[in-house]
Amino acid sequence: MSDIEIVDMSSLAIMQKAEIDTQISTARAFPRSMVTFRQEMEGMVSMSEEVATECIFALPRGKNDDGSKKFIEGASVRFAEIALYNFGNARSGSSMIAEDKESVTCEGFFHDLEKNVAIRTQVRRKITDKYGKRFNADMVTMTVNAACALAKRNAILQGIPKALWIGFYDLARKTAIGDAKTLVSKRTAMMAYFHKMNVAPETITEFLNAKSVDDITLDDLAILKGIATAIKEGAVSVDKAFITEDDGAVGRTGRAAAAVDKINAAKAKTAEVIPCEFCQKADGTHESACPNFSV
Numbered sequence: 001m002s003d004i005e006i007v008d009m010s011s012l013a014i015m016q017k018a019e020i021d022t023q024i025s026t027a028r029a030f031p032r033s034m035v036t037f038r039q040e041m042e043g044m045v046s047m048s049e050e051v052a053t054e055c056i057f058a059l060p061r062g063k064n065d066d067g068s069k070k071f072i073e074g075a076s077v078r079f080a081e082i083a084l085y086n087f088g089n090a091r092s093g094s095s096m097i098a099e100d101k102e103s104v105t106c107e108g109f110f111h112d113l114e115k116n117v118a119i120r121t122q123v124r125r126k127i128t129d130k131y132g133k134r135f136n137a138d139m140v141t142m143t144v145n146a147a148c149a150l151a152k153r154n155a156i157l158q159g160i161p162k163a164l165w166i167g168f169y170d171l172a173r174k175t176a177i178g179d180a181k182t183l184v185s186k187r188t189a190m191m192a193y194f195h196k197m198n199v200a201p202e203t204i205t206e207f208l209n210a211k212s213v214d215d216i217t218l219d220d221l222a223i224l225k226g227i228a229t230a231i232k233e234g235a236v237s238v239d240k241a242f243i244t245e246d247d248g249a250v251g252r253t254g255r256a257a258a259a260v261d262k263i264n265a266a267k268a269k270t271a272e273v274i275p276c277e278f279c280q281k282a283d284g285t286h287e288s289a290c291p292n293f294s295v
Contacts, residue, residue, distance in 0.1 A: 005199025020091075020111075027089035034164075040086040043170040044077070050176035058226025059236055060207075069209060073222070075169045076229050080153040089114045092156055094148040102128050104144050108151030110159030121154040123147045127235035131185070136287050141193035174220070177222045187216050190224050197231075198236050207242045 045055055064070050073084075078111040084092055094108035103126050111121045125147040127135045135143065157165070178186050191201060191213060201213055207221045217222075230236045 020113075024113045024116060025092065030089070031114055032088045036166070037086050037088075039092045041082065043172065044082050044086065045168050046175045049176060049178075051078075052172040054226045054229055054232070055082070055169065055172035056176055056222065056226045057230040057231055057235065058223045060241075069207065071223055071226075073226055075153075075157055075165070075172075077149045077153045077233050078229075079165075079169060079172065080156040083160055083168075084110075084156050087160050087164075091160070093153040093157075094154055094155070096144050097122070097146065099127075101134065102126060104140070104147060106144060106147040106151045108148065108153070108155035110232075112157040112159055117159065119155045119159040121151050121158065123151040123154065142234070149233060152233060173222055176219050176225050180218070183218055183221065187213065187221055188222060190228075193228060194224070199238065203242050230250065240283065 045052060052107060055076055055078055056073065058071050058073045059071050060069055060143060062070050091111040092109060094106055096104055097107045098105040103124050105122055105124045107120055107122050109121075112118070116202060125143050127140050127143050129135070134140075194204060195201075204210075204224070205212060205216070208223070210216050213214070227236070227241050230235055231238055231241055
């Protein structure tokens with residue numbers, strides 16, 4: 001007879017239910033304080049520019065009726081973590097629930113133990129490159145991890161009422177971008193940051209519909225900082241961060257295309273680049289989820 005103990009699934013379900021029931025009872029015995037929640041949220045999201053920057057993200061989403069770029073801005077994974085930590089008396093997590101040849105689907109959950117309100121959200125991500133080739137095992141794992149983080153974020157920010165955290169998101173945004181007095185220094189630092197990713201200034205100015213770097217405003221700076229966070233979190237790759245859905249159908253155009261082509265041509269002349277063992281890119285850059293990616 002085998003020494004391996006076979007666990008009765010019904011017994012396991014009973015144990016999990018008992019654990020959750022105990023957590024709910026404890027949460028109701030020691031209810032959260034909204035005063036403490038507000039105080040701690042304010043302190044954490046405005047603790048430093050670096051922390052505040054990681055609390056916001058932005059992604060391009062097509063164009064407005066007047067032809068200008070449309071962006072989605074919002075609270076990031078890091079902001080959701082801060083909100084969950086300070087909200088208290090809650091459970092949250094995520095896991096992959098489906099995988100096929102082209103994509104993975106991850107599910108996040110949030111359970112407010114005090115109110116006994118539960119939320120589940122799903123995020124689907126492709127695991128193939130632009131040529132339809134499936135990622136290698138390491139890249140698939142990193143894509144799953146990024147999708148799980150996004151699914152968990154969505155669940156947390158839906159589970160905690162927006163009325164409780166939106167003001168702190170606005171505070172984080174203001175802390176990240178500064179004011180007119182700090183615009184020049186922060187704008188210069190942001191351009192240097194993307195330069196390390198081989199993103200040309202012309203690409204950024206065209207993307208923002210700005211005539212030059214000097215015309216980049218505080219609102220533009222917030223978008224750039226949000227895109228930087230989105231790249232870190234794996235929500236978008238560097239290659240796609242400055243291309244809207246409309247532009248993506250025909251590829252980069254105008255000054256942006258010329259700038260990127262110039263950079264790639266210079267790299268090809270100076271040295272032979274060995275393809276990355278993880279993301280297989282051979283132009284000297286790496287996908288944001290790749291272990292070799294750096295800023």
